[in-house]
Amino acid sequence: MPRNGHPAKTQGLYDRIADVQNLAMKLNGYRESVANYLRSLNLDLGPNSLILDAGCGTGIVTMAFQDAGFHPRHLAALDLSFKSLEVAREQFTKREEYAHATSAVQSNVLSMPFADDTFDLVLMCGVLEYTPLDDGLAEAARVLKKGKPLVFLPVKPSVVGSVLELLYNFKTHKKAAVRTAAAKYFNIVGNYEFPITEPIAWSKTIFLLEKK
Numbered sequence: 001m002p003r004n005g006h007p008a009k010t011q012g013l014y015d016r017i018a019d020v021q022n023l024a025m026k027l028n029g030y031r032e033s034v035a036n037y038l039r040s041l042n043l044d045l046g047p048n049s050l051i052l053d054a055g056c057g058t059g060i061v062t063m064a065f066q067d068a069g070f071h072p073r074h075l076a077a078l079d080l081s082f083k084s085l086e087v088a089r090e091q092f093t094k095r096e097e098y099a100h101a102t103s104a105v106q107s108n109v110l111s112m113p114f115a116d117d118t119f120d121l122v123l124m125c126g127v128l129e130y131t132p133l134d135d136g137l138a139e140a141a142r143v144l145k146k147g148k149p150l151v152f153l154p155v156k157p158s159v160v161g162s163v164l165e166l167l168y169n170f171k172t173h174k175k176a177a178v179r180t181a182a183a184k185y186f187n188i189v190g191n192y193e194f195p196i197t198e199p200i201a202w203s204k205t206i207f208l209l210e211k212k
């Protein structure tokens with residue numbers, strides 16, 4: 001894979017499927033599963049905190065974070081796909097309580113338009129399957145403040161993961177590879193599995209990482 005992934009191809013794919021993708025994610029309970037997980041963490045996020053959802057797609061994880069009851073100063077939702085961001089923005093503006101503190105940013109997760117040590121928490125769900133793992137984690141670490149968490153949800157190598165690789169044209173990373181790459185920039189706080197009764201458990205796992 002080239003060091004910058006295949007951004008034009010990926011952007012084109014998600015520009016085409018944004019509406020369908022958004023509907024599919026609404027139907028499978030993904031948002032609620034992620035919100036429940038985030039609620040279960042003892043996150044110390046004050047009213048001045050800055051949050052980033054990197055590779056936000058149509059904003060499901062951004063909204064899950066808000067559903068979990070957090071009220072940061074600002075949440076930036078970043079993605080390559082203009083159409084996905086348009087769908088995300090439409091949904092964000094309907095959520096009056098949060099709209100003023102949420103923005104949609106078009107950029108590549110490998111070169112984000114933020115200064116070093118900016119964020120108090122970064123969410124990355126299902127995006128580094130499109131990029132070299134090490135480069136994506138390095139960039140997440142760059143924009144995070146020291147000691148702050150990256151909530152990282154990669155797609156699991158599994159039967160479902162293999163089907164998704166074909167459908168979405170990405171490559172899953174082995175858990176061991178995630179651990180090796182993550183350990184360069186993060187302390188690995190935990191690797192959790194969603195309850196098996198929740199559809200997300202078939203495709204995603206969660207690493208809770210803390211910037212060194």
Ligand SMILES: C[S@@+](CC[C@H](N)C(=O)[O-])C[C@H]1O[C@@H](n2cnc3c(N)ncnc32)[C@H](O)[C@@H]1O
Nearest residue numbers: 014055056057079080081108109125126127130
């Ligand atoms: C499988 S979707 C996941 C979306 C969202 N995080 C979620 O969990 O619902 C993958 C998203 O990553 C975005 N993406 C892929 N490569 C990217 C890159 N290099 N920079 C920014 N976004 C990227 C795609 O445009 C797409 O919206």
